[in-house]
Amino acid sequence: MPELPEVETTRRSLAPLIGAQVQQVQVHNPALRWPVPADLHRLTGQTLLTLQRRSKYLLARFSQDGTLWHLGMSGSLTIHADRPGYFPVAQPRRKHDHLILDLAQQGQHWQLRYHDPRRFGCCLWLDDEDSHPLLTRLGPEPLSVDFTPDYLLQTLERRTAPVKSVLMDNAVVVGVGNIYATEALFQTGIHPARPAHGVTAAEADLLVKNVRQILQTAIDLGGTTLRDYVNGFGENGYFQQTLQAYGRAGEPCIRCQQTLQTSRIGQRASVYCPVCQPACPSLQRYSNSR
DNA sequence: CGAACGACCTGCAGGC
Protein backbone atom coordinates (compact mmCIF):
# COMPACT_ATOMS: atom_id res chain seq x y z
CA MET A 1 0.00 0.00 0.00
CA PRO A 2 1.54 3.04 1.32
CA GLU A 3 3.91 5.08 -0.72
CA LEU A 4 4.64 8.68 0.12
CA PRO A 5 1.22 10.15 -0.80
CA GLU A 6 -0.60 7.58 1.32
CA VAL A 7 1.63 8.18 4.33
CA GLU A 8 1.23 11.94 3.93
CA THR A 9 -2.54 11.57 3.63
CA THR A 10 -2.56 9.44 6.77
CA ARG A 11 -0.46 11.99 8.63
CA ARG A 12 -2.83 14.81 7.76
CA SER A 13 -5.91 12.84 8.75
CA LEU A 14 -4.46 12.13 12.20
CA ALA A 15 -4.20 15.85 13.03
CA PRO A 16 -7.24 15.75 15.38
CA LEU A 17 -5.16 13.67 17.79
CA ILE A 18 -2.54 16.37 18.32
CA GLY A 19 -2.79 17.71 21.84
CA ALA A 20 -4.47 14.59 23.19
CA GLN A 21 -3.06 12.67 26.13
CA VAL A 22 -2.41 8.93 26.03
CA GLN A 23 -4.63 7.06 28.50
CA GLN A 24 -3.70 3.50 27.63
CA VAL A 25 -1.41 1.56 25.31
CA GLN A 26 -2.65 -1.80 24.02
CA VAL A 27 -0.17 -4.08 22.28
CA HIS A 28 -2.08 -7.04 20.88
CA ASN A 29 0.69 -8.37 18.67
CA PRO A 30 4.22 -7.03 19.08
CA ALA A 31 5.60 -9.16 16.22
CA LEU A 32 5.85 -6.52 13.53
CA ARG A 33 8.87 -6.25 11.24
CA TRP A 34 10.79 -5.48 14.39
CA PRO A 35 9.36 -6.18 17.83
CA VAL A 36 7.26 -3.39 19.25
CA PRO A 37 9.19 -2.04 22.28
CA ALA A 38 8.15 -3.86 25.42
CA ASP A 39 7.99 -0.54 27.27
CA LEU A 40 5.71 1.23 24.78
CA HIS A 41 3.24 1.67 27.64
CA ARG A 42 5.62 4.38 28.82
CA LEU A 43 3.61 6.65 26.49
CA THR A 44 0.75 6.58 29.00
CA GLY A 45 0.22 10.07 30.37
CA GLN A 46 2.17 11.73 27.57
CA THR A 47 0.66 14.26 25.18
CA LEU A 48 0.95 13.95 21.41
CA LEU A 49 2.77 17.08 20.31
CA THR A 50 3.61 16.69 16.63
CA LEU A 51 3.08 14.34 13.69
CA GLN A 52 5.65 14.59 10.94
CA ARG A 53 6.59 12.51 7.93
CA ARG A 54 10.06 11.63 6.67
CA SER A 55 10.10 9.36 3.64
CA LYS A 56 7.39 6.79 4.36
CA TYR A 57 7.93 7.02 8.12
CA LEU A 58 5.55 8.77 10.47
CA LEU A 59 7.28 10.56 13.34
CA ALA A 60 5.00 10.99 16.33
CA ARG A 61 6.47 13.13 19.11
CA PHE A 62 5.01 12.87 22.57
CA SER A 63 5.86 15.06 25.54
CA GLN A 64 8.64 12.77 26.72
CA ASP A 65 9.32 10.26 23.95
CA GLY A 66 9.35 10.08 20.19
CA THR A 67 8.02 7.20 18.09
CA LEU A 68 8.66 6.08 14.53
CA TRP A 69 5.96 4.27 12.57
CA HIS A 70 5.99 2.55 9.19
CA LEU A 71 2.94 1.09 7.46
CA GLY A 72 4.84 -1.53 5.50
CA MET A 73 2.86 -2.85 2.56
CA SER A 74 -0.51 -3.35 4.17
CA GLY A 75 -0.66 -1.09 7.20
CA SER A 76 -3.10 1.65 8.11
CA LEU A 77 -3.74 3.95 11.05
CA THR A 78 -7.31 4.91 11.80
CA ILE A 79 -9.01 7.09 14.40
CA HIS A 80 -11.98 5.95 16.38
CA ALA A 81 -14.14 8.39 18.32
CA ASP A 82 -17.72 8.70 19.47
CA ARG A 83 -18.56 11.59 17.20
CA PRO A 84 -19.82 11.93 13.62
CA GLY A 85 -17.38 11.01 10.87
CA TYR A 86 -15.36 8.50 12.88
CA PHE A 87 -15.43 4.79 13.48
CA PRO A 88 -17.05 4.21 16.87
CA VAL A 89 -14.76 3.37 19.76
CA ALA A 90 -17.05 0.45 20.55
CA GLN A 91 -16.35 -1.19 17.20
CA PRO A 92 -14.75 -4.56 17.97
CA ARG A 93 -11.05 -4.87 17.41
CA ARG A 94 -10.43 -6.31 13.98
CA LYS A 95 -8.07 -9.15 13.21
CA HIS A 96 -4.63 -7.58 12.65
CA ASP A 97 -5.34 -4.52 14.80
CA HIS A 98 -1.97 -4.89 16.51
CA LEU A 99 -1.65 -1.63 18.44
CA ILE A 100 -4.30 0.59 19.97
CA LEU A 101 -3.65 3.87 21.74
CA ASP A 102 -6.45 5.35 23.81
CA LEU A 103 -6.19 9.13 24.05
CA ALA A 104 -8.26 11.87 25.65
CA GLN A 105 -8.60 15.57 25.12
CA GLN A 106 -11.18 17.81 26.79
CA GLY A 107 -13.43 14.90 27.60
CA GLN A 108 -13.26 13.45 24.10
CA HIS A 109 -12.15 9.83 23.91
CA TRP A 110 -9.99 9.02 20.89
CA GLN A 111 -8.52 5.76 19.72
CA LEU A 112 -5.68 5.29 17.29
CA ARG A 113 -5.62 1.79 15.80
CA TYR A 114 -2.69 0.34 13.91
CA HIS A 115 -3.84 -2.37 11.48
CA ASP A 116 -1.35 -4.37 9.41
CA PRO A 117 -2.21 -7.85 8.03
CA ARG A 118 1.26 -8.57 6.68
CA ARG A 119 3.10 -7.06 9.63
CA PHE A 120 5.80 -5.52 7.46
CA GLY A 121 5.39 -2.24 9.30
CA CYS A 122 6.92 -1.13 12.58
CA CYS A 123 6.52 1.02 15.65
CA LEU A 124 9.79 1.96 17.32
CA TRP A 125 11.19 4.48 19.71
CA LEU A 126 12.68 7.54 18.04
CA ASP A 127 15.20 9.47 20.08
CA ASP A 128 17.13 11.58 17.63
CA GLU A 129 15.82 11.95 14.12
CA ASP A 130 19.30 12.71 12.80
CA SER A 131 20.89 9.56 14.19
CA HIS A 132 18.18 6.92 13.87
CA PRO A 133 19.60 4.12 11.69
CA LEU A 134 16.44 3.90 9.61
CA LEU A 135 16.59 7.59 8.75
CA THR A 136 20.25 8.45 8.32
CA ARG A 137 20.80 6.99 4.88
CA LEU A 138 17.69 8.39 3.25
CA GLY A 139 17.91 10.55 0.15
CA PRO A 140 16.10 13.86 -0.31
CA GLU A 141 12.35 14.31 -0.15
CA PRO A 142 11.02 14.34 -3.72
CA LEU A 143 8.90 17.45 -3.08
CA SER A 144 11.77 19.40 -1.50
CA VAL A 145 14.15 21.82 -3.18
CA ASP A 146 16.95 19.28 -2.70
CA PHE A 147 15.54 16.98 -5.35
CA THR A 148 16.93 18.79 -8.38
CA PRO A 149 17.58 17.66 -11.96
CA ASP A 150 21.31 18.15 -11.42
CA TYR A 151 21.28 15.98 -8.33
CA LEU A 152 19.28 13.22 -10.01
CA LEU A 153 21.43 13.28 -13.14
CA GLN A 154 24.66 13.04 -11.16
CA THR A 155 23.25 10.15 -9.19
CA LEU A 156 21.97 8.27 -12.23
CA GLU A 157 25.31 8.68 -13.99
CA ARG A 158 27.03 6.62 -11.28
CA ARG A 159 24.61 3.72 -11.51
CA THR A 160 24.33 0.89 -14.00
CA ALA A 161 21.16 -0.66 -12.62
CA PRO A 162 17.80 -0.13 -14.36
CA VAL A 163 16.60 3.45 -13.98
CA LYS A 164 13.42 2.22 -12.29
CA SER A 165 15.38 0.40 -9.59
CA VAL A 166 17.47 3.49 -8.92
CA LEU A 167 14.39 5.71 -8.75
CA MET A 168 12.95 3.36 -6.13
CA ASP A 169 16.19 3.39 -4.10
CA ASN A 170 15.53 5.32 -0.89
CA ALA A 171 19.14 6.45 -0.77
CA VAL A 172 18.55 8.30 -4.04
CA VAL A 173 15.13 9.79 -3.41
CA VAL A 174 12.55 8.69 -0.86
CA GLY A 175 8.92 7.83 -1.22
CA VAL A 176 8.83 6.62 -4.82
CA GLY A 177 7.51 3.06 -4.77
CA ASN A 178 6.41 0.78 -7.57
CA ILE A 179 3.20 2.60 -8.48
CA TYR A 180 4.67 6.08 -8.73
CA ALA A 181 7.95 4.98 -10.34
CA THR A 182 5.92 3.19 -13.01
CA GLU A 183 3.78 6.26 -13.61
CA ALA A 184 6.67 8.74 -13.63
CA LEU A 185 8.67 6.72 -16.16
CA PHE A 186 5.63 6.35 -18.39
CA GLN A 187 4.98 10.09 -18.23
CA THR A 188 8.59 10.82 -19.07
CA GLY A 189 8.86 8.27 -21.86
CA ILE A 190 11.74 6.34 -20.30
CA HIS A 191 11.84 2.56 -20.56
CA PRO A 192 12.08 1.26 -16.97
CA ALA A 193 14.88 -1.20 -17.79
CA ARG A 194 17.20 1.35 -19.33
CA PRO A 195 20.53 1.62 -17.50
CA ALA A 196 20.38 4.63 -15.18
CA HIS A 197 23.63 6.07 -16.50
CA GLY A 198 22.14 6.39 -19.99
CA VAL A 199 19.47 8.86 -18.94
CA THR A 200 20.11 12.27 -20.51
CA ALA A 201 20.06 15.66 -18.82
CA ALA A 202 16.83 16.55 -20.60
CA GLU A 203 15.23 13.32 -19.45
CA ALA A 204 16.40 13.79 -15.86
CA ASP A 205 14.96 17.29 -15.91
CA LEU A 206 11.60 15.99 -17.04
CA LEU A 207 11.71 13.03 -14.68
CA VAL A 208 12.12 15.30 -11.66
CA LYS A 209 9.17 17.42 -12.80
CA ASN A 210 6.99 14.38 -13.39
CA VAL A 211 7.85 12.64 -10.11
CA ARG A 212 6.95 15.84 -8.29
CA GLN A 213 3.75 16.40 -10.21
CA ILE A 214 2.53 12.82 -9.84
CA LEU A 215 3.23 12.68 -6.09
CA GLN A 216 1.60 16.06 -5.50
CA THR A 217 -1.47 15.09 -7.51
CA ALA A 218 -1.70 11.81 -5.60
CA ILE A 219 -1.55 13.67 -2.29
CA ASP A 220 -4.24 16.06 -3.48
CA LEU A 221 -6.44 13.07 -4.35
CA GLY A 222 -5.87 11.37 -1.00
CA GLY A 223 -3.47 8.71 -2.27
CA THR A 224 -4.00 5.49 -4.19
CA THR A 225 -6.36 2.81 -2.91
CA LEU A 226 -5.73 -0.51 -4.64
CA ARG A 227 -6.95 -2.96 -2.05
CA ASP A 228 -7.11 -1.82 1.48
CA TYR A 229 -5.47 1.56 1.85
CA VAL A 230 -7.54 4.01 3.88
CA ASN A 231 -6.64 7.25 5.65
CA GLY A 232 -7.25 7.95 9.32
CA PHE A 233 -10.96 8.35 8.70
CA GLY A 234 -11.22 5.06 6.82
CA GLU A 235 -11.59 6.90 3.52
CA ASN A 236 -10.21 5.69 0.19
CA GLY A 237 -7.84 7.63 -2.02
CA TYR A 238 -8.74 8.45 -5.61
CA PHE A 239 -5.44 8.58 -7.46
CA GLN A 240 -5.96 5.04 -8.77
CA GLN A 241 -8.54 6.51 -11.17
CA THR A 242 -5.80 8.50 -12.86
CA LEU A 243 -3.21 5.72 -13.18
CA GLN A 244 -2.02 5.58 -16.78
CA ALA A 245 0.37 2.62 -16.74
CA TYR A 246 0.42 0.85 -13.37
CA GLY A 247 -1.97 -2.09 -13.36
CA ARG A 248 -2.84 -1.64 -17.05
CA ALA A 249 -0.65 -4.33 -18.64
CA GLY A 250 -2.39 -5.73 -21.70
CA GLU A 251 -4.53 -2.62 -22.11
CA PRO A 252 -3.93 0.05 -24.77
CA CYS A 253 -1.55 2.93 -24.12
CA ILE A 254 -3.60 6.08 -23.58
CA ARG A 255 -1.32 7.92 -26.01
CA CYS A 256 -0.59 5.56 -28.88
CA GLN A 257 -2.99 2.63 -28.34
CA GLN A 258 -0.15 0.10 -28.35
CA THR A 259 -0.65 -2.72 -25.87
CA LEU A 260 1.15 -2.00 -22.61
CA GLN A 261 3.78 -4.60 -21.78
CA THR A 262 4.90 -6.01 -18.47
CA SER A 263 8.23 -7.31 -17.26
CA ARG A 264 10.00 -7.86 -13.99
CA ILE A 265 12.66 -5.34 -13.06
CA GLY A 266 14.40 -5.68 -9.74
CA GLN A 267 11.80 -8.31 -8.75
CA ARG A 268 8.95 -5.86 -9.24
CA ALA A 269 6.24 -5.90 -11.89
CA SER A 270 6.88 -3.11 -14.36
CA VAL A 271 4.38 -1.88 -16.91
CA TYR A 272 5.48 0.23 -19.86
CA CYS A 273 4.55 1.20 -23.41
CA PRO A 274 6.99 -0.26 -25.95
CA VAL A 275 6.40 2.70 -28.26
CA CYS A 276 6.28 5.67 -25.88
CA GLN A 277 9.06 4.23 -23.69
CA PRO A 278 11.56 2.80 -26.16
CA ALA A 279 14.49 0.78 -24.87
CA CYS A 280 16.67 2.85 -27.18
CA PRO A 281 16.66 6.49 -26.08
CA SER A 282 17.50 7.83 -29.53
CA LEU A 283 13.91 7.18 -30.53
CA GLN A 284 12.78 9.33 -27.66
CA ARG A 285 10.13 11.97 -27.96
CA TYR A 286 9.57 13.96 -24.82
CA SER A 287 6.29 14.95 -23.37
CA ASN A 288 5.09 16.24 -20.09
CA SER A 289 1.35 16.18 -20.26
CA ARG A 290 -1.06 14.87 -17.75
C1' DC B 1 30.85 0.71 -3.26
C1' DG B 2 26.88 -1.26 -6.26
C1' DA B 3 23.88 -5.02 -7.95
C1' DA B 4 21.00 -9.03 -7.32
C1' DC B 5 18.17 -11.58 -4.57
C1' DG B 6 16.09 -13.85 -0.45
C1' DA B 7 13.52 -12.87 3.50
C1' DC B 8 9.75 -11.21 6.40
C1' DC B 9 3.85 -12.28 6.52
C1' DT B 10 -1.01 -12.65 5.20
C1' DG B 11 -4.68 -12.38 1.84
C1' DC B 12 -6.45 -13.04 -2.45
C1' DA B 13 -7.10 -14.36 -7.31
C1' DG B 14 -6.74 -17.80 -10.59
C1' DG B 15 -6.12 -22.53 -12.19
C1' DC B 16 -7.28 -27.21 -11.64
Next chain:
DNA sequence: TGCCTGCAGGTCGTTC
Protein backbone atom coordinates in the same frame (compact mmCIF):
# COMPACT_ATOMS: atom_id res chain seq x y z
C1' DT C 1 -16.03 -26.23 -2.80
C1' DG C 2 -11.22 -26.83 -1.87
C1' DC C 3 -6.29 -27.06 -2.57
C1' DC C 4 -2.14 -25.20 -4.63
C1' DT C 5 0.58 -21.60 -6.65
C1' DG C 6 1.94 -17.15 -7.46
C1' DC C 7 1.60 -12.47 -6.67
C1' DA C 8 1.02 -7.96 -3.97
C1' DG C 9 1.83 -1.20 -2.52
C1' DG C 10 8.33 -2.03 1.23
C1' DT C 11 12.94 -2.43 2.41
C1' DC C 12 16.55 -4.72 5.19
C1' DG C 13 20.30 -7.90 5.19
C1' DT C 14 23.42 -11.08 2.83
C1' DT C 15 26.29 -12.35 -0.86
C1' DC C 16 29.03 -11.68 -4.75
